[in-house]
Amino acid sequence: MKSREDIKIMTPSTKVLVAVMLLGLAVTFYRLGMGLGASTNLNDSFPWGLWLGVDVLGGVAMAAGGFIIASMIYLFHLEKYRPIVRPAILTAFIGYLLAIIALFLDIGQPHRLWHPAVFWQVQSVMWVVAIHVILYTTTLALEFSPMLFERLNMPGAVKTVHKIIVPVVLFGALLSVLHQSSLGAVFLIVPGKLSPLWYNPKLPFLFLVSAVMMGLAMVSLETNLSSRVFRHPVDPSIFTGLATISTWVIVFYLALKLFFLITGPGLAAAFNGSMEANMYLLEMIVGVVAPLGLMVGTKLKENPNGILAINILVIAGVLLNRMNVCIFGLYRANAATGRSYFPSWMEFAITAGLIALAIFIFKMAAKHLPLLSPDTGSAH
Amino acid sequence: MSKAVLIDTTKCIGCRGCQVACKSWNDLKGYKTAFSETWTNPVFLGNNDFTRVIFREATKPDGSLHWYFAKRQCMHCSDPACASVCPVGAMVKMPEGPVVYDDSKCIGCRYCMLACPFGIPKFEWEAALPLVRKCTFCAERQALGLAPACVATCPTGTLLFGERDTLVQEAQRRIRGAPGKYVNHVYGQNEAGGTSWLYLAGVGFGELGFNTQVPKEPLPPLTWNYISHIPHVIAGVIAFGVGTWYVTRRQELRPRPPAAPRPRPRVEKEDQP
Ligand code: SF4
Ligand code: SF4
Ligand code: SF4
Numbered sequence: 001m002k003s004r005e006d007i008k009i010m011t012p013s014t015k016v017l018v019a020v021m022l023l024g025l026a027v028t029f030y031r032l033g034m035g036l037g038a039s040t041n042l043n044d045s046f047p048w049g050l051w052l053g054v055d056v057l058g059g060v061a062m063a064a065g066g067f068i069i070a071s072m073i074y075l076f077h078l079e080k081y082r083p084i085v086r087p088a089i090l091t092a093f094i095g096y097l098l099a100i101i102a103l104f105l106d107i108g109q110p111h112r113l114w115h116p117a118v119f120w121q122v123q124s125v126m127w128v129v130a131i132h133v134i135l136y137t138t139t140l141a142l143e144f145s146p147m148l149f150e151r152l153n154m155p156g157a158v159k160t161v162h163k164i165i166v167p168v169v170l171f172g173a174l175l176s177v178l179h180q181s182s183l184g185a186v187f188l189i190v191p192g193k194l195s196p197l198w199y200n201p202k203l204p205f206l207f208l209v210s211a212v213m214m215g216l217a218m219v220s221l222e223t224n225l226s227s228r229v230f231r232h233p234v235d236p237s238i239f240t241g242l243a244t245i246s247t248w249v250i251v252f253y254l255a256l257k258l259f260f261l262i263t264g265p266g267l268a269a270a271f272n273g274s275m276e277a278n279m280y281l282l283e284m285i286v287g288v289v290a291p292l293g294l295m296v297g298t299k300l301k302e303n304p305n306g307i308l309a310i311n312i313l314v315i316a317g318v319l320l321n322r323m324n325v326c327i328f329g330l331y332r333a334n335a336a337t338g339r340s341y342f343p344s345w346m347e348f349a350i351t352a353g354l355i356a357l358a359i360f361i362f363k364m365a366a367k368h369l370p371l372l373s374p375d376t377g378s379a380h
Numbered sequence: 381m382s383k384a385v386l387i388d389t390t391k392c393i394g395c396r397g398c399q400v401a402c403k404s405w406n407d408l409k410g411y412k413t414a415f416s417e418t419w420t421n422p423v424f425l426g427n428n429d430f431t432r433v434i435f436r437e438a439t440k441p442d443g444s445l446h447w448y449f450a451k452r453q454c455m456h457c458s459d460p461a462c463a464s465v466c467p468v469g470a471m472v473k474m475p476e477g478p479v480v481y482d483d484s485k486c487i488g489c490r491y492c493m494l495a496c497p498f499g500i501p502k503f504e505w506e507a508a509l510p511l512v513r514k515c516t517f518c519a520e521r522q523a524l525g526l527a528p529a530c531v532a533t534c535p536t537g538t539l540l541f542g543e544r545d546t547l548v549q550e551a552q553r554r555i556r557g558a559p560g561k562y563v564n565h566v567y568g569q570n571e572a573g574g575t576s577w578l579y580l581a582g583v584g585f586g587e588l589g590f591n592t593q594v595p596k597e598p599l600p601p602l603t604w605n606y607i608s609h610i611p612h613v614i615a616g617v618i619a620f621g622v623g624t625w626y627v628t629r630r631q632e633l634r635p636r637p638p639a640a641p642r643p644r645p646r647v648e649k650e651d652q653p
Pocket of ligand 2: 462465466467468469470471481485486487488489490491492493512
């Protein structure tokens with residue numbers, strides 16, 4: 001297969017992407033040379049900020065689509081979804097890439113990023129997370145490799161990967177389930193600090209379910225957008241199918257959230273007008289209530305824009321949830337030790353640069369790899 | 381046996397000798413500090429200030445205003461959150477008492493700072509390759525049989541260095557011996573599951589700026605409870621994955637009778653909104 005000539009790279013939107021990426025790159029050098037104090041507004045009261053909340057937690061949640069779609073095809077044999085498996089795995093790969101770059105920039109000793117692989121500390125959730133990132137990124141590379149081998153005309157390699165794909169996918173699903181929930185478990189250690197609106201012992205499970213929501217929305221969104229941008233028709237029943245699955249996941253998530261709200265801080269805690277309560281409501285309305293309302297209220301079969309809107313809402317809602325857990329829910333306890341936090345422009349610049357990088361990689365892959373071609377399925 | 385320090389804040393005169401001793405023993409950088417609103421100096425613990433004496437004016441039970449002073453530093457928890465969360469094991473609780481830090485392992489993720497219920501570990505924000513800094517309980521002095529520098533300096537006997545068990549008993553004895561003088565609470569006896577640094581005070585600890593919301597149980601079991609269940613999750617996911625793979629595969633392989641009407645594919649069912 002050759003590169004797709006019809007996908008133009010040097011469009012005005014790409015130029016914007018490249019500009020944002022270059023700015024992010026410049027700030028990256030500044031951050032690496034001058035340190036975290038010079039580039040971020042993080043401080044001793046707020047050790048974690050935007051990069052952890054959005055780039056790492058968000059990037060990993062966004063990646064959940066990869067293991068879901070791969071499992072649906074290779075484990076559940078839902079053949080209908082085969083045309084989107086490659087974009088889904090690529091998204092997962094990009095999501096983890098973003099998370100790793102963000103982690104690299106966020107930690108004080110970037111050149112020691114590999115230390116957890118050598119200095120084991122099984123009591124630490126962060127160590128568990130680190131090991132998962134290493135293993136799962138490798139697994140994703142393996143899942144993704146047939147695309148590369150096809151492009152390089154290496155049928156032997158494609159066959160080999162195909163032979164082991166089912167166990168590989170199962171292993172990937174296992175790592176994903178553990179990794180998504182481990183990110184929630186990271187916050188189990190701060191019961192006195194994290195607002196009870198978010199803190200509860202089942203935080204790992206809530207992280208897993210919301211990651212599934214976000215993963216499905218991501219896959220649907222980007223299949224939708226790329227089919228428009230790259231004029232590549234996609235069977236509409238794929239979208240409605242994904243939307244139906246999401247609906248059930250979101251209903252389940254809503255039930256969980258309500259259960260933990262009522263049995264935890266109580267229903268009133270979400271309506272007392274405090275900053276935390278308002279952020280909680282915002283997160284729930286954007287990511288759960290509004291999407292459910294749209295699903296019930298619109299005839300989705302005839303309305304691809306409706307599905308698009310739902311996907312965007314769910315993604316924004318889960319991102320808000322991650323920010324709430326990592327920043328807003330901890331804000332009161334952190335600020336009580338004397339300082340405040342609002343991200344610096346450089347923190348925003350790197351986050352924006354990483355998002356631009358993600359879109360750019362996807363675009364390049366769509367042009368140069370057999371990602372969206374109609375014969376996608378036949379390779380496996 | 382595990383060493384500890386009992387701080388009887390009613391004996392402290394606020395001379396800040398411990399701060400000076402800590403700075404010189406640990407070779408911490410001197411710089412121009414500032415007073416807080418209540419004359420505490422410096423305003424925050426920091427990567428160059430492992431300890432500081434909190435100054436507070438508070439009302440005594442008899443209604444008179446009174447100055448209170450309380451030295452703060454790492455509490456050296458018996459089961460420290462900072463050590464349990466560290467992904468590379470850079471923070472370690474020694475059986476002798478100190479929670480020490482190996483700066484050659486640390487990756488600078490700052491999870492210890494987030495996890496510490498007392499807000500103790502501080503980061504070298506201004507450095508290009510920053511590390512975490514905090515009170516060491518003068519572990520290297522203890523190894524030589526010496527008391528911590530701050531304890532050795534204290535002119536009033538506010539800081540008492542000894543075995544933790546003995547000091548807890550001593551604290552209880554002092555409370556019983558002079559009920560009006562102390563509030564009936566040894567801060568650190570149960571906070572975060574118990575700490576190596578213990579406090580006695582004449583007013584409520586909240587008034588001295590201590591965090592009184594700190595959980596009374598050790599924190600590390602909260603995350604361990606999750607991690608120790610990972611093997612079950614692994615077994616569950618594998619069983620579910622292989623099971624579904626097997627069942628759905630058999631459905632797919634089953635030959636369909638040619639005459640019979642094509643069964644409605646399962647997936648179509650999910651299309652109904
Ligand atoms: S007070 Fe904080 S830094 Fe000190 S041992 Fe306890 S958890 Fe660790
Ligand atoms: S900042 Fe260093 S000491 Fe603290 S948890 Fe991370 S690796 Fe461990
Ligand atoms: S024990 Fe040592 S490091 Fe800790 S406050 Fe005292 S002098 Fe400073």
